Amino acid sequence: MKTICVLISGSGTNLQALIDACANGTIPDTRIGLVVSNRSAAYGLERARIAGIATFTQTLKSHKDAGKTRADFDADLASSIRAEFAKNTNNAALDLIVLAGFMHILSPVFLAAFETTPIINLHPALPGQFDGANAIGRAYEAFQAGVVSETGVMVHRVIAEVDRGDVVLVERVPILASDTLESLEQRIHEVEHGIIVRGALAILTL
């Protein structure tokens, strides 16, 4: 049995895709041992609770209010993940960390704490294009400006440089002249829900 940890910040539709894939065997012999959010209002936390998955929340605001730095946040996040994961999985091995819409840039402090655990991220852009937040909106604007003719979604390994880790999987997504930002977002989200499952499976079966 493989055991994974999923980090989220929002609605958790990609988390739900992973929950469903583990439940229906698309990702065989695998369970999600812990869901972690940096936002207490993330609906993905409710999705986890409905699925009977342990959750943990740590917000940057709470650390800043306590006079702590981003480095403190990342160090505390790493140690909390290890402790909460062990507590909720009976000390299972942590086989994979998946960033599923996790909107916090992880520092080398965090990455060093998990140097033997693969960490992957879902990013709604093609490699080398639109790194960072709001990638879909920037791709849409670039299309309107005639700079790009398509966009995509990738799953990549997480390194210190944001969205520049080795690509695990990538899928191109067309942008249509008739597209609104909302229709493009919908098309991209549908691709995300598949590629995040295939990306996790690719790493778990190495």
Ligand SMILES: Nc1nc2c(c(=O)[nH]1)N[C@@H](CN(C=O)c1ccc(C(=O)N[C@@H](CCC(=O)O)C(=O)O)cc1)CN2
């Ligand atoms: N070290 C890494 N950390 C993260 C990566 C990565 O590749 N390396 N991927 C991101 C996910 N992501 C894009 O895929 C991303 C998310 C958020 C941001 C960002 O600018 N975050 C701001 C806060 C934004 C907010 O709270 O709304 C910040 O961290 O200050 C950039 C890229 C996850 N982390």
Ligand SMILES: NCC(=O)N[C@@H]1O[C@H](COP(=O)([O-])[O-])[C@@H](O)[C@H]1O
């Ligand atoms: N840089 C990463 C990034 O921008 N991720 C974005 O966060 C959303 C999370 O949705 P979800 O909470 O419904 O899974 C995803 O749709 C993805 O586009």
